[in-house]
Amino acid sequence: MKKKILELLQNCQDFISGQEISEKFGVSRTAVWKAIRQLEAEGYVIEAVRNKGYRLKEEPDLLTEEQLQKYLETDWAGQHLVVFDETDSTNNQAKRLAEEGAEHGLLVLSDCQTSGKGRRGRSWDSKAGEGIFMTLLLKPDIQPGNASMLTLVMALAVRAGIEDVVGIDTQIKWPNDIVCDGKKVCGILTEMSAQIDYINYIVIGVGINVSNEIFPEEVAATATSLYLLTGVRISRAKLAAKIMAEFEKYYALYLKTQDLSGLMNEYNSHLINRGRSVRVLDPRQEYTGVAQGINQSGELLVQTEDGTAHVSSGEVSVRGVYGYV
Ligand code: BTN
Numbered sequence: 001m002k003k004k005i006l007e008l009l010q011n012c013q014d015f016i017s018g019q020e021i022s023e024k025f026g027v028s029r030t031a032v033w034k035a036i037r038q039l040e041a042e043g044y045v046i047e048a049v050r051n052k053g054y055r056l057k058e059e060p061d062l063l064t065e066e067q068l069q070k071y072l073e074t075d076w077a078g079q080h081l082v083v084f085d086e087t088d089s090t091n092n093q094a095k096r097l098a099e100e101g102a103e104h105g106l107l108v109l110s111d112c113q114t115s116g117k118g119r120r121g122r123s124w125d126s127k128a129g130e131g132i133f134m135t136l137l138l139k140p141d142i143q144p145g146n147a148s149m150l151t152l153v154m155a156l157a158v159r160a161g162i163e164d165v166v167g168i169d170t171q172i173k174w175p176n177d178i179v180c181d182g183k184k185v186c187g188i189l190t191e192m193s194a195q196i197d198y199i200n201y202i203v204i205g206v207g208i209n210v211s212n213e214i215f216p217e218e219v220a221a222t223a224t225s226l227y228l229l230t231g232v233r234i235s236r237a238k239l240a241a242k243i244m245a246e247f248e249k250y251y252a253l254y255l256k257t258q259d260l261s262g263l264m265n266e267y268n269s270h271l272i273n274r275g276r277s278v279r280v281l282d283p284r285q286e287y288t289g290v291a292q293g294i295n296q297s298g299e300l301l302v303q304t305e306d307g308t309a310h311v312s313s314g315e316v317s318v319r320g321v322y323g324y325v
Contacts, residue, residue: 001027002035009039009046009056017053061129061211063111063236071241077136077251078107078244086128088115090135091191091205097137098193098201104139109240116207119189120315124207125216130225132208132236136247139201144194146258147202148313149298151176151190152267153250153260154204158186159270160250161243162208166226166234171272174291174300174316178208179272182321183224185209206243210236222322261296268293273318278302281315291318 004025008016021032036046036054043060065083072078080103087093087110094108110133116126126133138150155176162170162178162185170180178186186208193200209215209225211233227233253262260267268274273291280287280302289304300311 001025001031002038005032005035006039006044006056009054010059012055015047015049015052015055020053059235061233061236063109063132063240067235067237068109068241071235071238072244073241074244074248076105077248078105078241080106082106082108084108084110086110086112086114089113089117089205090133091117091189091203094135094137094203094205095191095193095201098139098203102137104137106137107134107240107244108137109134117189117205118187118207124187124189125209125212125219125223126207127212130212131210132206132240134240135203135205136244137201137203140199140255142199142255142258143197144192144199147192147194147199148175148190149254149260150202150204150251151188152294152298153254153263154188154190154206154247156250156263156267156270157243157246158188158206158208160246161239162186162226164246165239165242166230166232168226168229170270172267172270173318173321174271174273174294175298179321180224180229184219184222184322185224185226185229208239210234210239257296259296260294260298264294264296272321273300273316277319279317279319280309280311281317282311283314291316 018029018032022029040046045058047055047057065081068081090108090110112128113126113133116124118124152175155172158178159170159172170178173179176188177184189205192202211227212225215223250263271293274293276291278291287304289302292301292303294300302309302311
């Protein structure tokens with residue numbers, strides 16, 4: 001009954017009276033009232049006005065399989081879904097499931113993570129209800145050397161998903177941070193299990209700060225959330241589903257050439273590093289230069305006094321974007 005009443009309220013723009021609901025479903029007014037109370041306890045905000053009835057004002061941001069299915073419009077990405085209330089790390093979960101034989105396209109999500117991982121051994125702030133923590137499992141038939149480009153493919157998908165669902169223009173900080181107003185809103189962590197010439201599986205983990213209002217001290221100056229940027233609360237399920245649809249699109253283009261020739265121009269048009277002074281934190285020696293954009297292999301081309309450097313991995317700080325001043 002609760003589910004039916006919820007559907008009715010969701011499809012109704014205006015107030016609907018308790019009498020009308022009870023007649024429609026053949027239940028008592030008390031049963032209607034009880035169902036409304038239950039929905040409120042689950043986080044739905046329902047306006048009740050004398051002589052008018054009930055109207056749904058706000059829905060809770062639930063990250064459930066049901067919600068995700070509602071928005072998923074993909075052929076394969078996320079068609080097999082596993083959703084946790086809590087897990088150590090969705091990347092770890094996806095790897096465990098891959099070892100047990102999970103298929104290409106499995107999407108693992110969790111409301112929170114107890115050991116959320118960032119790049120370079122850092123941790124990722126993963127509190128319940130605040131973010132999207134998800135990992136896509138891929139089993140592509142490509143050379144292991146081409147796998148790191150998939151991180152850039154996911155960055156494009158996240159950027160496009162945010163633009164579509166949230167309506168804001170974000171930039172990509174090479175290789176895989178999504179930034180807005182100079183602060184980081186999303187990070188991507190790709191891990192791979194491979195032999196020298198064969199990929200067993202790849203997991204691409206995406207962490208998006210959705211409704212965070214405060215951040216841990218270590219990242220407070222450099223991180224932001226979609227809520228802080230817009231003042232609007234969005235559905236995590238809707239955004240996660242849209243990113244999967246975008247990923248499918250970009251991934252198909254990547255697979256055609258197994259490099260970024262078909263995506264390079266779009267990536268570069270959103271690249272915050274482009275034309276800006278960058279510091280390359282090469283473990284052998286740090287150096288600075290002006291970033292030109294990526295090439296078809298996903299390397300960042302940096303113009304230095306000595307020529308053009310091809311940066312394939314490592315940290316790059318952009319002047320004016322968290323860190324490099
Ligand atoms: C970064 O350092 O920028 C990468 C952060 C990646 C975080 C995501 S959250 C979902 C997935 N599970 C993890 O443990 N990490 C990634």
